[in-house]
Amino acid sequence: MTPLRSIIACSILVLQPVAGHAASGDWASTDHVAIRLLAAQPAPGAPLQAAIEIVLDPGWKTYWRTPGDAGIPPRFDFSGSRNAGGASVAFPAPERSDDGFSVSNVYHDRVVLPVSFADSDPSKPVRLELTANLGICADVCVPIDLAATLDVAPGAPDDGAMAAITAAHAALPGPGRAGAFEVTTLRRVGGSDKAPEFEVEVATPDPAATALFVEMPPDWYPAPPEAETASAGPARYRIAVDRKTATTPLDGAVLRLTMTSAGEAATRAFRLGADGTATPLAE
Structure with missing residues (x-):
């Protein structure tokens, strides 16, 4: 066989x-x-x-x-x-x-x-x-x-x-477990409009074993998320994005974050505002 x-x-x-x-x-x-x-x-x-x-x-x-x-x-x-x-x-x-x-x-x-x-x-x-x-x-x-x-x-x-x-x-990712295993926040933390940087915060019992996947408009090019913490409690990731050739505007763009760890998966989408805020979307 x-x-x-x-x-x-x-x-x-x-x-x-x-x-x-x-x-x-x-x-x-x-x-x-x-x-x-x-x-x-x-x-x-x-x-x-x-x-x-x-x-x-x-x-x-x-x-x-x-x-x-x-x-x-x-x-x-x-x-x-x-x-x-x-x-x-x-x-x-x-x-x-x-x-x-x-x-x-x-x-x-x-x-x-x-x-x-x-x-x-x-x-x-x-x-x-x-x-x-x-x-x-x-x-x-x-x-x-x-x-x-x-x-x-x-x-x-x-x-x-x-x-x-x-x-x-x-097996599909859901919202996760509130306060225990979920994507909690997304915020813009710097960079220019052509090269913005974002920070994602997640709740996870094991930050070192947690992977984060990023989905953005097709003409945005995010680098792989970089973990900022590796201790227990909220974990933070920084994401640098290349928008040099993008036509999709920042205002109104939808970004989705999916996290995995130990066989679990959770996902959450956010809509960006003109001021750089990110509002969670109802699934």
Whole structure:
């Protein structure tokens, strides 16, 4: 059995049955990566839930929605689907990869991305058609295109798919635990409008084991966050941003911070004001 097929087999075996109706698609694969679609209707008349399952050969990685210094952001196109419009893909928190030249935000081995649809009639069959554009890397990076399909009849049983989708939703970053594990504040602390600097404060029991991931407008280029403290209590990070070629204004820009530690993940978005203040946004 090849390494990739071994990972695929394990991804199926670890799932525990739960009640519900769902379906699993066939694997679509190329060298070092495979994807498939999962879909579920948790209860009669409930909205359609779906997921994209990605498995990679050992030593290979693919990228988060915000790749970091280097990498290819994933693109997922469901426009060919029937009775499944308005697809929105969610992402669990990534890992940080530093190769000595660049710092990237990645996934290894296996990741399941939940997908929701704004427009789907639960009483009618669904056909999901996905075109995925991914970057995968080991020593070199390779752009790949894969297509996957899945037909879902109302009430089709597949407890394994239901379990995978449920686990994928549970793995998404939430608001965290108030006062114990959360992103608490974001503030601008210096720099020019073309090169502003921000400070982020987080609550975490283990600052040394905590990683912070930054998402900003696409024409802003943040450096990896630098930890300012490593003792117990609130941890602070400083983020320098290159806006020399940016057209997205500071006023009104939305910045998202995601933190991870010991298997936990929390996220919070902020909107910048004209005076440099940052207001938390309701999720």
